Amino acid sequence: MSVEEGWIDYNGHMNVAYYVLLFDRVVDQAFATIGLGPEYVRARALSYFTVELHVCYLRELTAHAPVIGTAQLLGHDDKRMRLYLELTHAEEGWVAASAEELFLHVDLTSRRAAPFPADIRARLTAMQAAHAALHWPERAGRPIRLEP
Structure with missing residues (x-):
């Protein structure tokens, strides 16, 4: 995938909405x-509906940046x-964002x-078994906090 010019906001980087768009494309695939x-x-x-989403924005993506998305079934x-x-x-x-x-x-x-x-349940079970060999993501289950 590639960051489109029209996705760049007034801060000079990809707007938050387009990170979610790219994540959605990864999910679809x-x-x-x-x-x-x-x-x-x-x-x-x-079908399936998103009921909760937590995004961590880690590094800025700029126009035309090439991006690869990955997905890991946690459960x-x-x-x-x-x-x-x-x-x-x-x-x-480098990782630009996680969700x-x-x-x-x-x-x-x-x-x-x-x-x-x-x-479908059998395929999910097989996918989860395959993904169990991957490391548990550091940011998985991370709450939003404001430490004093």
């Missing part, structure tokens, strides 16, 4: 690999998924929480 893409939504009338249950995401400068290797996101699986007909179908 990661979830498509386990069958939770647009075709899943159309065929089953099921899941019958209806929820917890994901850790990072945006990294693709050439220089932790909680998703709720939803029946789009009733607009209520719904359990994952067995095939």
Whole structure:
């Protein structure tokens, strides 16, 4: 991915909203690999909604900066998924931002929480098992604080 000129704000760096946009693109790609893409939504009338998001802005991204996004599944249950995401400068290797996101699986007909179908639950279990080999992210579960 690349930072677009129109995403730069009056401070000369990428506006906070576009970090979230890039994280959303990473989520879409990661979830498509386990069958939770647009075709899943159309065929089953099921989807997932973000119910909580915590972003840490670590370094500024400027216009045209190349960015790589990663996703790590930290946990899941019958209806929820917890994901850790990072945006990294693709050439220089530093982490620009991280996010932790909680998703709720939803029946789009009733607009209520719904359990994952067995095939998706199996893929989530396999993804989580694979991601268990990764280190636990330092910023995962981090609260917002204002220390005196």
